[in-house]
Amino acid sequence: MVAAVEDRQAIDAGxxxxxxxxxxxxxxxxxxxxxxxIGAFIYKRVQRTDLVEDLSQETFLxxxxxxxxxxxxxxxxxxxxxxxxxxxxxxxxxxxxxxxSPYEAPELAAGPSDLxxxxxxxxxxxxxxxxxxxxxxxxxxxxxxxELKHKQGKTCExxxxxxxxxxxxxxxLLSRTYKSLRELLAPAVGEGA
Numbered sequence: 001m002v003a004a005v006e007d008r009q010a011i012d013a014g015x016x017x018x019x020x021x022x023x024x025x026x027x028x029x030x031x032x033x034x035x036x037x038i039g040a041f042i043y044k045r046v047q048r049t050d051l052v053e054d055l056s057q058e059t060f061l062x063x064x065x066x067x068x069x070x071x072x073x074x075x076x077x078x079x080x081x082x083x084x085x086x087x088x089x090x091x092x093x094x095x096x097x098x099x100x101s102p103y104e105a106p107e108l109a110a111g112p113s114d115l116x117x118x119x120x121x122x123x124x125x126x127x128x129x130x131x132x133x134x135x136x137x138x139x140x141x142x143x144x145x146x147e148l149k150h151k152q153g154k155t156c157e158x159x160x161x162x163x164x165x166x167x168x169x170x171x172x173l174l175s176r177t178y179k180s181l182r183e184l185l186a187p188a189v190g191e192g193a
Contacts, residue, residue, distance in 0.1 A: 045085070062083050145177070
């Protein structure tokens with residue numbers, strides 16, 4: 001029995017070396033040897049037949065990438081089952097949507113009141129008015145940079161080429177402008193709180 005395990009490990013080690021060397025047939029041989037045992041292991045962990053195929057493929061894909069990257073596990077089977085264990089763990093930990101009973105109507109959430117909507121609209125109008133005041137105070141060149149960046153959707157590199165200034169200068173000017181606008185808007189935003 002011990003000899004059979006050692007023989008299997010020796011065969012696996014040879015196939016792993018060939019796979020690391022770029023032999024796709026060697027990985028195919030490993031996949032054929034371990035596909036069913038990995039599938040059974042995954043089924044025992046997640047108890048869902050519809051997931052066994054996906055998680056098995058994910059396991060073998062991760063193993064293939066690691067082997068192609070030069071990783072050489074000492075005991076291939078233990079290493080492969082460890083990958084399968086991790087794939088199952090990721091699936092079991094992921095958040096799942098909460099399902100509602102098909103026999104009960106879901107509770108409808110109350111929407112915001114008209115008063116709350118009006119207050120929010122007034123708050124947004126105050127912030128926009130403050131923004132307009134701040135923009136009007138900016139130098140013409142800075143307003144042009146903002147227009148190129150935000151209205152025309154140009155990158156800093158495109159703006160630099162258009163205005164004939166270094167990219168770093170454009171980024172610096174925009175950064176200082178954003179900071180001063182945030183400072184200007186901070187009191188207006190804080191008033192509504």
